[in-house]
Amino acid sequence: MVDGSRERCKTGIAGMDSILDGGIPRGNTVLITGSCGTGKTTLSLEFLVHGAIMGERSMYISVTEVPEKLLENMIDYEFFDKKLIDEKKLIFVDLQEIYVKLGLEKLEFTLEDINILVEQIVKMVKELGVERLVIDSITSICYRLTSKEEIREFILHLGKELSELGCTTLLVSELLPSAAGYSQYGVEEAIADGIILLGNLERRGDLLRTLQVIKMRGTTHSRAKYVMDLTSIGILIAPLLKGGSVEVT
Numbered sequence: 126m127v128d129g130s131r132e133r134c135k136t137g138i139a140g141m142d143s144i145l146d147g148g149i150p151r152g153n154t155v156l157i158t159g160s161c162g163t164g165k166t167t168l169s170l171e172f173l174v175h176g177a178i179m180g181e182r183s184m185y186i187s188v189t190e191v192p193e194k195l196l197e198n199m200i201d202y203e204f205f206d207k208k209l210i211d212e213k214k215l216i217f218v219d220l221q222e223i224y225v226k227l228g229l230e231k232l233e234f235t236l237e238d239i240n241i242l243v244e245q246i247v248k249m250v251k252e253l254g255v256e257r258l259v260i261d262s263i264t265s266i267c268y269r270l271t272s273k274e275e276i277r278e279f280i281l282h283l284g285k286e287l288s289e290l291g292c293t294t295l296l297v298s299e300l301l302p303s304a305a306g307y308s309q310y311g312v313e314e315a316i317a318d319g320i321i322l323l324g325n326l327e328r329r330g331d332l333l334r335t336l337q338v339i340k341m342r343g344t345t346h347s348r349a350k351y352v353m354d355l356t357s358i359g360i361l362i363a364p365l366l367k368g369g370s371v372e373v374t
């Protein structure tokens with residue numbers, strides 16, 4: 126800690142760490158939100174891979190895609206090394222398997238079920254010493270919760286426990302293209318320590334991907350909109366030059 130400022134979790138994504146004045150404050154729970162195809166999974170994976178390279182144990186909990194498929198996306202990256210997985214610096218967990226193990230193969234969760242799930246995630250983080258966690262997506266877990274109160278309880282409980290363990294967490298949130306706000310239920314965005322919004326922008330016939338930090342507790346940050354390019358050397362972030370753009374959701 127320097128001058129009382131919070132220790133940072135460097136994303137390793139160059140432009141992003143400077144937008145965040147050094148990185149995500151450690152222990153924050155951050156919503157990565159945007160509609161389909163905006164790059165949420167790509168950004169989350171890159172955050173974990175850089176963490177693993179820096180020696181931090183990183184865990185990806187996948188709700189909708191099988192880990193093998195995600196691996197295929199990463200193998201193309203120049204900075205990716207399969208050794209990270211063999212050495213268990215980078216760990217993939219399939220949430221469906223956890224549901225089976227916990228007897229949670231049901232369409233609707235009770236408050237007790239939620240607590241069981243949170244405790245299981247916290248247990249894995251604690252036992253394995255996980256410093257970076259991604260849950261992709263939180264929205265698909267929230268589908269099983271029956272009220273906003275349950276969603277609030279789930280995210281609050283999870284965020285609090287993970288923060289106490291010093292684990293920096295990205296919660297991927299799926300937005301419908303036409304949605305207002307930053308999350309499907311409106312609750313997630315109010316509780317999260319940070320919100321990073323990914324979007325699309327049409328400019329002179331090109332469809333650009335954009336990134337904007339809406340909020341981030343524990344640091345000053347730019348709130349400007351940036352262009353985000355997905356490339357084989359990773360995500361590149363550049364300032365968005367004004368003029369000639371149309372927002373598409």
Ligand SMILES: Nc1ncnc2c1ncn2[C@@H]1O[C@H](COP(=O)(O)OP(=O)(O)O)[C@@H](O)[C@H]1O
Pocket residue numbers: 159160161162163164165166167168355356357359
């Ligand atoms: N390195 C890359 N270079 C170019 N395109 C990419 C790269 N990685 C992912 N993409 C493309 O970006 C799109 C969206 O990625 P993804 O992260 O899965 O979005 P989301 O999780 O928001 O739905 C996909 O169509 C994918 O083909």
Ligand SMILES: [Mg+2]
Pocket residue numbers: 165166167261
């Ligand atoms: Mg995705």
